[in-house]
Amino acid sequence: MALVNRRQEGLIKGIALVVSVFTMLLTIPLLRGFNKGTAELQFVEKYEWIKSWNIQYYLGIDGISILMVLLSALTAILCVLISWNTVKDKVKEFFIALVLVEGAMIGVFCSMDLFLFYIFWEAMLIPMYLIVGVWGGSNRIYAAIKFFLYTLVGSVLMLIGLIILYVHGNTFELTKLMTLQIPYNLQLLLFWLFFAAFAVKVPMFPVHTWLPDAHTEAPTAGSVVLAAILIKMGAYGFLRFSLPLFPQASLALTPAMLTLSAIAIVYGGLICMVQSDFKRLIAYSSVSHMGFVTLGIFSLNMNGVEGGLLQMVNHGVVTGALFLCIGIVYDRTHTRQITDYGGLASVMPIYSAFFIVFTFASIGLPGTNGFIGEFLIILGGFAKSPLAAIVSCSGIIIGAIYMLWLYQRVFFTEINEKIKGLKDVNALEIAILLPLLVLVFWIGVYPETFISMINTSVTALIDRVHGRAVRDSLTMSEAIKNLSHLSNLK
Amino acid sequence: MQETSFLYIPLLPLIAFVLNILLGKRVFKERSHWIAIAGVAASFVLALLTLKEVLNGRVVNFDLYTWLSSGDLKVSVGFLIDPLTAVMLIVVTTVSLLVHIYSIGYMHEDDGYYRFFSYLSLFTFFMLMLVMSNNFLQLYFGWEAVGLCSYFLIGFWYEKRSAAVAAKKAFVVNRFGDFGFGLGVILIFLTFGSLHYNTVFRGLASAVGQTVNILGIHTDLLTVIALLLFCGAAGKSAQLPLHVWLPDAMEGPTPVSALIHAATMVTAGVFMVARTNPIFNASPTAMTVVALVGGLTALFAATIALVQNDIKRVIAYSTVSQLGYMFMACGVGAYAAGIFHLYTHAFFKALLFLGAGSVMHAMQGQLDIQKMGGLKKHMPITFWTMFVASLSISGIPGLAGFFSKDEILFRTISSHNPAGIIVWLLGTAAALLTAFYSFRVVFLTFYGNFRGDAEVGKHLHESPNTMTLPLIVLGVGAVAAGFVGIPHVLGGHDNFAVFLSSVVGHPTGEGSVAKEWAVMILSVIISLTGIGSAYFMYIVRPDLPKKISVSFSAVHRVLFNKYYVDELYDIVIVKGFYWISNNILNKVVEKTVIEGVVNGVPSIVNWIGQRLRFLQSGIVFHYSTIMAAGLLVMALYVLFSIWKTL
Numbered sequence A: 001m002a003l004v005n006r007r008q009e010g011l012i013k014g015i016a017l018v019v020s021v022f023t024m025l026l027t028i029p030l031l032r033g034f035n036k037g038t039a040e041l042q043f044v045e046k047y048e049w050i051k052s053w054n055i056q057y058y059l060g061i062d063g064i065s066i067l068m069v070l071l072s073a074l075t076a077i078l079c080v081l082i083s084w085n086t087v088k089d090k091v092k093e094f095f096i097a098l099v100l101v102e103g104a105m106i107g108v109f110c111s112m113d114l115f116l117f118y119i120f121w122e123a124m125l126i127p128m129y130l131i132v133g134v135w136g137g138s139n140r141i142y143a144a145i146k147f148f149l150y151t152l153v154g155s156v157l158m159l160i161g162l163i164i165l166y167v168h169g170n171t172f173e174l175t176k177l178m179t180l181q182i183p184y185n186l187q188l189l190l191f192w193l194f195f196a197a198f199a200v201k202v203p204m205f206p207v208h209t210w211l212p213d214a215h216t217e218a219p220t221a222g223s224v225v226l227a228a229i230l231i232k233m234g235a236y237g238f239l240r241f242s243l244p245l246f247p248q249a250s251l252a253l254t255p256a257m258l259t260l261s262a263i264a265i266v267y268g269g270l271i272c273m274v275q276s277d278f279k280r281l282i283a284y285s286s287v288s289h290m291g292f293v294t295l296g297i298f299s300l301n302m303n304g305v306e307g308g309l310l311q312m313v314n315h316g317v318v319t320g321a322l323f324l325c326i327g328i329v330y331d332r333t334h335t336r337q338i339t340d341y342g343g344l345a346s347v348m349p350i351y352s353a354f355f356i357v358f359t360f361a362s363i364g365l366p367g368t369n370g371f372i373g374e375f376l377i378i379l380g381g382f383a384k385s386p387l388a389a390i391v392s393c394s395g396i397i398i399g400a401i402y403m404l405w406l407y408q409r410v411f412f413t414e415i416n417e418k419i420k421g422l423k424d425v426n427a428l429e430i431a432i433l434l435p436l437l438v439l440v441f442w443i444g445v446y447p448e449t450f451i452s453m454i455n456t457s458v459t460a461l462i463d464r465v466h467g468r469a470v471r472d473s474l475t476m477s478e479a480i481k482n483l484s485h486l487s488n489l490k
Numbered sequence B: 001m002q003e004t005s006f007l008y009i010p011l012l013p014l015i016a017f018v019l020n021i022l023l024g025k026r027v028f029k030e031r032s033h034w035i036a037i038a039g040v041a042a043s044f045v046l047a048l049l050t051l052k053e054v055l056n057g058r059v060v061n062f063d064l065y066t067w068l069s070s071g072d073l074k075v076s077v078g079f080l081i082d083p084l085t086a087v088m089l090i091v092v093t094t095v096s097l098l099v100h101i102y103s104i105g106y107m108h109e110d111d112g113y114y115r116f117f118s119y120l121s122l123f124t125f126f127m128l129m130l131v132m133s134n135n136f137l138q139l140y141f142g143w144e145a146v147g148l149c150s151y152f153l154i155g156f157w158y159e160k161r162s163a164a165v166a167a168k169k170a171f172v173v174n175r176f177g178d179f180g181f182g183l184g185v186i187l188i189f190l191t192f193g194s195l196h197y198n199t200v201f202r203g204l205a206s207a208v209g210q211t212v213n214i215l216g217i218h219t220d221l222l223t224v225i226a227l228l229l230f231c232g233a234a235g236k237s238a239q240l241p242l243h244v245w246l247p248d249a250m251e252g253p254t255p256v257s258a259l260i261h262a263a264t265m266v267t268a269g270v271f272m273v274a275r276t277n278p279i280f281n282a283s284p285t286a287m288t289v290v291a292l293v294g295g296l297t298a299l300f301a302a303t304i305a306l307v308q309n310d311i312k313r314v315i316a317y318s319t320v321s322q323l324g325y326m327f328m329a330c331g332v333g334a335y336a337a338g339i340f341h342l343y344t345h346a347f348f349k350a351l352l353f354l355g356a357g358s359v360m361h362a363m364q365g366q367l368d369i370q371k372m373g374g375l376k377k378h379m380p381i382t383f384w385t386m387f388v389a390s391l392s393i394s395g396i397p398g399l400a401g402f403f404s405k406d407e408i409l410f411r412t413i414s415s416h417n418p419a420g421i422i423v424w425l426l427g428t429a430a431a432l433l434t435a436f437y438s439f440r441v442v443f444l445t446f447y448g449n450f451r452g453d454a455e456v457g458k459h460l461h462e463s464p465n466t467m468t469l470p471l472i473v474l475g476v477g478a479v480a481a482g483f484v485g486i487p488h489v490l491g492g493h494d495n496f497a498v499f500l501s502s503v504v505g506h507p508t509g510e511g512s513v514a515k516e517w518a519v520m521i522l523s524v525i526i527s528l529t530g531i532g533s534a535y536f537m538y539i540v541r542p543d544l545p546k547k548i549s550v551s552f553s554a555v556h557r558v559l560f561n562k563y564y565v566d567e568l569y570d571i572v573i574v575k576g577f578y579w580i581s582n583n584i585l586n587k588v589v590e591k592t593v594i595e596g597v598v599n600g601v602p603s604i605v606n607w608i609g610q611r612l613r614f615l616q617s618g619i620v621f622h623y624s625t626i627m628a629a630g631l632l633v634m635a636l637y638v639l640f641s642i643w644k645t646l
Helices: A009-033 A063-083 A091-110 A114-135 A140-169 A184-201 A210-217 A220-245 A247-273 A278-297 A302-333 A349-363 A369-384 A386-411 A427-445 A448-471 A476-489 B005-055 B083-106 B113-132 B136-154 B161-192 B197-202 B221-236 B245-251 B254-263 B265-275 B277-281 B284-305 B311-331 B335-362 B380-394 B400-413 B420-446 B454-458 B465-485 B495-504 B513-540 B544-551 B553-560 B562-613 B620-645
Strands: A042-050 A055-061 B060-070 B073-081 B211-214 B217-220
Touching (some): A009 A063, A055 A063, A055 A091, A063 A448, A140 A184, A140 B562, A184 A220, A184 A247, A220 A278, A220 A448, A247 A386, A278 A369, A302 A349, A302 A448, A349 A386, A369 A427, A369 B060, A369 B161, A386 B161, B005 B083, B073 B136, B083 B113, B083 B265, B113 B136, B136 B161, B136 B221, B136 B245, B136 B254, B161 B197, B197 B277, B211 B221, B217 B221, B221 B265, B245 B254, B254 B311, B254 B335, B265 B495, B284 B420, B311 B400, B335 B380, B400 B420, B400 B465, B420 B513, B544 B553
Antiparallel strands (some): A042 A055, B060 B073, B211 B217
């Protein structure tokens, strides 16, 4: 694409579409060949990369990552399509950035070598930074820099953790690192270092404040990638690295993690209530929903983790769809203020029907995907900590309040003068929203298709966390010995 | 009947919904009702066939497919057809069918005609899924989904702000109840390892006596579960303190009020308590709570209904009150009596609403009964059917409402539960008020002189056949529906209770025949007193109500403003939470504390950087001075070290 003349916008868009559709097609054999019965890595590709440091180009997929890979591929297509007519400035650069983002995000979900993972993790940042900073809204520069610095601080701490791990195990290969016996105190330190990166990405309370700015200022495709994929990388990081590599630390820190999750759910929801900006409200709802994801993950039981993993997909589908919807209407009105709307249901009925489905999915109505995820998470959370689950459960009330209030103000009541005569969604826009609508009901009515894919890997993960923790339970003297071991490292 | 043909009962309305919502606007248009009616009529016929099978002793428990499986959790989409389900199927499909037919006339020429019928079909589907479920999760699914339809239908005329607000309020208040229901379902799974009714009820014995630690207090596990479930029931069935949404729900079209907010959806709470009766039976505390909440709600709502002028709101508070009766019955273990009242109430209350709709139709949307009067001669069918319904709800012997209400009052007073007598008193007092407010509406609407706009008065007319036919059918129901449950003392066989006994058991408590007669006679006297005083106040001395309301103005104001519960909730919950979110969380925590730190760090770095800049002044003299100073310090350090080793 870089070689194409910038005037040939159609060609550039076409290439971007072909690339993303081709990627999607490539996931079909992945889906068909995927063996649900094993927790082992599948479709492994492994090459030497930097021999002297023992770094490999090592890719693979298992139940933890397969859904995220599929979601990334789907999201990429939708993002290309939604930007087709809406991005008019620096078209070439935009689509290049978009395709780079897609590559990096799929890379993140497939990397089994920590160094490679880190490369993809950081590589995603640059095009994303540009998408927000160049094609964003009025306050885009602030939002982009904030996003970049926030995530960079987290990533640097993870890099330190990575180096410590490398020194300890002399490899970056995840499967080899998992066989290491990492002393408890070192686990704790590493957990916090990795936590810094993952928590910022998720984002967990209180390091979430980059998200509303970035999501709101980003162009539609950017918001969708951020909401659907980028913030899932944090949750994925916990599942892929933190839990299996530092099981004892994960178990020990569960109370802290559950507390932060419960706070995020309620706090994020309450903040949503007072937003006057349409897009910002949805952005803050991500804080609340991702609170559910981390609550599920740190329940450290089958229901919770499966619910969390499923909720990652659900949130990607639903919030992605809501951002697409907002983009569709923003493109017509160029305003994000809720008070500029009203009575949209009469003006754009088909659009309103789509929006109400995604609204109720976001609220977690049974029959939609949101319910399945939240139910499993609260079930798992309750088994671990009833208090955290009860507090989080109030999040579903708050969710109903802010979403329905939003819907009322935007779609109901009398038609606002400013939106009179808007055209309803066109065929392209329906085509973009329809796959997400199908997923909402598919996961809601027959989640078995998806749960069966992740089941075996999650079982293995849970066994690992608990098994290791029991076997390695430490006495006080051993813990002290480990402390000295840690100081030797320096 | 085929093995799985009952699956079509919910499926047909679903198909009707899909067809209407996709094609209604362009293809069916003003013929949309045909699809919807065909669907629900077929369901009705199948429900009758199902009832026949169940009467012959057949019970079906059938899993369609595994809905959700994760870890130990395995829940199916499954169906349980037993006597309780059969009764509910009849109630739901009958009222739904009649309301569908009625809506042809009532919704005629509305812009959203196809939309209205789509929602009705969708509601019918979810309601049927709810009552046919064989597990708690599917019950919850139907439960929330009927709430969704209720949201759509209350907000059907969404351009009206009040309708949009009422729709949201209904959903959110129900969510408060479902918060408890959801946690109850989770506790059930964690206790019994399953969500299927059969497995749970079979495992109950092992859970008796277990305690659960709630914030340091050991509480009986089954009591907690039962109360959490009841939390959901109280939300859906508009019991204290979650009753506030139902009167506002009257913003929806009147057929919706009849179907959803009188006959079917709001009774789901009673159905749920009856369905899960083994859990409630295991917890006397929970039973007492259910009975007391029911009794208090019955009286509380009846007092409000006394002074309201909006015809639909009077009936709405009446519904809240009657639902209270059903919970009274459940609370004293007489589930069959509760379901019996649910079933008779469906007829006379749906009739009252549809009658009110017919009145509104003639009055061109006027709802204020003070502006009506003398409609009797203009709309005889509406008058007579509403008159019968009012007699029925007041408990005049021989009519449906008499048998079910009398059964409830008798069961409460003869119950072993110490609260039984209190509940009976509450119920009897509410019965007096019920008779009074019901006939207040009848007299103000149909008797005397017309008090409304002269222009409206000229066009008073009876409603079209599609509307009066359902009124007549329901009128027959309001008279005759009670005959299936005539008690033994009146020479009947109490067939209804016998039919349900395999599901809900027999009520505990002993009551002599003499007591039963006494209760019956007393309640007849009371209802006649209520009707009589309404007659005296609104026909004989029409000046009296005004005088009373003036001399008891404080009481009147409190009742008229519904005890100010809405205002209280608005200040404490709605405004309170908004204030906290806006001023404390958003402005202080988010913007000042967190963002302060986030934006503060770069500022500090910047500040330090600014200071450090002075070190790189670019002047050689500065650098050499610093170098010299450094050398000096190092030299001193070396000298010091050497001196120390000496």
